[in-house]
Amino acid sequence: MFKCIFRKDHIYKCLLNGEWVESKSGKTNKIFSPADGSFLGELQAMGLEEADRFILTAKAAQKSWGDTAVNERAQILHKAAEILDKQKDIIANVIVKEIAKNKKTALSEVERSVDYIHFTAEEGMRVSGENLSSDVFPGFNNKKLSIISRVPLGVVLAVSPFNYPVNLSASKIAPALIAGNAVVFKPPTQGAISALYLARVFCEAGIPAGVLNVITGQGREIGDYLVKHPDINMVNFTGSSSVGRHIAEIAGMKPLLLELGGKDAAIVLEDADISFAAKNIVSGAYSYSGQRCTAVKRILVLESIADNLVDEMLPLVKKLSVGNPADDADITPLISDAAADFVQGIIDDARQKGAKLLFGDQREKNLIYPTLFDHVTVDMRLAWEEPFGPVLPIIRVKSIEEAIDISNRSEYGLQACIFTQDIDNAFDIASKLDVGTVQINNKSERGPDHFPFGGVKSSGLGTQGIRYSIEAMSRSKAVVINFK
Ligand code: NAP
Ligand code: G3H
Numbered sequence: 001m002f003k004c005i006f007r008k009d010h011i012y013k014c015l016l017n018g019e020w021v022e023s024k025s026g027k028t029n030k031i032f033s034p035a036d037g038s039f040l041g042e043l044q045a046m047g048l049e050e051a052d053r054f055i056l057t058a059k060a061a062q063k064s065w066g067d068t069a070v071n072e073r074a075q076i077l078h079k080a081a082e083i084l085d086k087q088k089d090i091i092a093n094v095i096v097k098e099i100a101k102n103k104k105t106a107l108s109e110v111e112r113s114v115d116y117i118h119f120t121a122e123e124g125m126r127v128s129g130e131n132l133s134s135d136v137f138p139g140f141n142n143k144k145l146s147i148i149s150r151v152p153l154g155v156v157l158a159v160s161p162f163n164y165p166v167n168l169s170a171s172k173i174a175p176a177l178i179a180g181n182a183v184v185f186k187p188p189t190q191g192a193i194s195a196l197y198l199a200r201v202f203c204e205a206g207i208p209a210g211v212l213n214v215i216t217g218q219g220r221e222i223g224d225y226l227v228k229h230p231d232i233n234m235v236n237f238t239g240s241s242s243v244g245r246h247i248a249e250i251a252g253m254k255p256l257l258l259e260l261g262g263k264d265a266a267i268v269l270e271d272a273d274i275s276f277a278a279k280n281i282v283s284g285a286y287s288y289s290g291q292r293c294t295a296v297k298r299i300l301v302l303e304s305i306a307d308n309l310v311d312e313m314l315p316l317v318k319k320l321s322v323g324n325p326a327d328d329a330d331i332t333p334l335i336s337d338a339a340a341d342f343v344q345g346i347i348d349d350a351r352q353k354g355a356k357l358l359f360g361d362q363r364e365k366n367l368i369y370p371t372l373f374d375h376v377t378v379d380m381r382l383a384w385e386e387p388f389g390p391v392l393p394i395i396r397v398k399s400i401e402e403a404i405d406i407s408n409r410s411e412y413g414l415q416a417c418i419f420t421q422d423i424d425n426a427f428d429i430a431s432k433l434d435v436g437t438v439q440i441n442n443k444s445e446r447g448p449d450h451f452p453f454g455g456v457k458s459s460g461l462g463t464q465g466i467r468y469s470i471e472a473m474s475r476s477k478a479v480v481i482n483f484k
Contacts (some may be wrong), residue, residue: 008204010041017211018055035100046217048060048225054213055231058155060180061210067154077121080205095194103324104381113170124178150474152180154233161239162444163291165191172236175469185214192387241458257462259473262293262414264444265407272419278312284443285392294444297392300403306396320370333367340366343389350382410436413456415444
């Protein structure tokens with residue numbers, strides 16, 4: 001069993017070969033709460049020369065982990081999930097402070113991760129290979145049998161974003177481990193404290209030394225080095241499209257799983273249940289202050305019913321509570337002042353270009369009040385850019401074709417939603433939308449976590465979802481028996 005002392009006073013350490021270690025340089029990054037500016041702790045700022053040790057340790061440990069029986073790997077994952085469940089309240093409180101997510105949502109992030117890890121342990125037991133006989137291919141008899149099994153890729157680099165520091169870390173680490181890989185985990189700098197609590201859970205569950213290693217440091221300083229390192233065999237990244245695109249350019253021939261940004265459209269048709277659509281859209285757009293890749297980020301509504309939709313939505317938006325994440329406010333401060341400046345720039349552009357402000361455009365430092373615009377047009381940044389904040393545009397369209405066209409003209413292609421009572425029409429529109437997932441009569445969302453989840457265009461590469469993630473982090477290996 002390892003020593004799980006992962007911090008000394010306010011200084012958090014990295015996990016290397018089963019030990020919690022500090023950077024030799026003594027450099028740290030200070031972390032403050034976006035909710036109230038309070039000091040939360042210091043993270044190790046590992047340098048490039050130290051990064052090698054994390055990767056080489058993982059490489060050395062992977063062989064015996066890969067040879068460990070799947071049911072033993074699964075037992076460790078189940079244990080980790082049980083420990084995480086016991087610590088959920090402590091960890092949720094860390095999330096509340098570190099990324100200003102409200103308590104209820106932070107708790108559900110941890111609970112969802114508990115379920116995710118248990119399910120992954122089960123699913124890993126069910127992943128199996130296949131046998132193929134040669135005689136089904138023209139010109140071959142039955143003298144060849146291909147026995148195909150799934151084997152690990154080696155060392156997986158897992159990089160997660162700030163907005164789900166526990167869940168989007170667990171959803172990389174757990175499938176990588178059950179598939180027999182070792183992991184080098186680089187959490188987001190703002191979010192790393194929560195992520196280190198998760199890593200400690202895996203330690204307490206008895207993950208062998210070196211199988212999971214956690215390195216902290218600014219992505220812009222150590223990210224490229226980690227991605228390009230010859231002993232990293234796969235990169236599993238969730239974050240912005242710009243960093244994702246950069247990773248794709250420098251990764252060489254490494255397999256990639258990239259889950260990136262989005263601009264999910266909610267298409268509201270004339271026969272929709274408007275009150276139901278309004279509730280769904282408001283909750284989809286403003287939860288965690290819009291800082292979700294799957295947040296509803298634009299409404300494309302038929303002109304004839306647009307006023308009705310506005311009438312239903314406006315009271316709901318006005319009712320959203322604004323304030324402190326610890327008090328469970330709906331709208332909380334954004335992750336940084338820079339993020340709020342970016343959102344404000346998009347709001348200002350929409351106002352200057354003549355969008356009708358229905359509510360909001362109020363700001364206190366990094367706290368942006370819920371903001372709703374009507375009559376947004378395609379020359380405005382708000383029609384195309386991902387704000388990652390609580391601002392939602394209504395774009396009025398003349399026809400379904402125009403809605404499909406605007407939806408598809410986006411550089412993103414994560415999800416889209418259609419609100420209608422006509423299932424035939426819904427399927428027809430769904431077939432024309434250039435996205436990873438279409439939701440019929442629901443807001444866009446990733447879960448349940450065994451569903452496939454992935455985007456096209458600037459929204460990503462490859463598919464997550466428990467079985468899909470295990471498959472993405474393993475490969476098939478064939479042994480062919482040639483009979484006499
Ligand atoms: P980000 O700035 O791209 O950062 C994501 C992660 O990448 C962080 O851990 C960051 O480290 C690291 N990083 C930065 N530069 C790197 C490099 N050169 N090489 C390797 N890693 C590097 O994204 P974010 O602000 O945390 O998250 C918001 C974005 O993520 C939004 O666009 C959102 O839509 C997207 N997102 C997508 C999904 C999805 O499933 N599709 C889910 C969640 C979020 P540092 O923190 O140290 O900079
Ligand atoms: O932020 C991106 C997440 O993958 C969204 O997950 O739809 O469960 O909030 P969610």
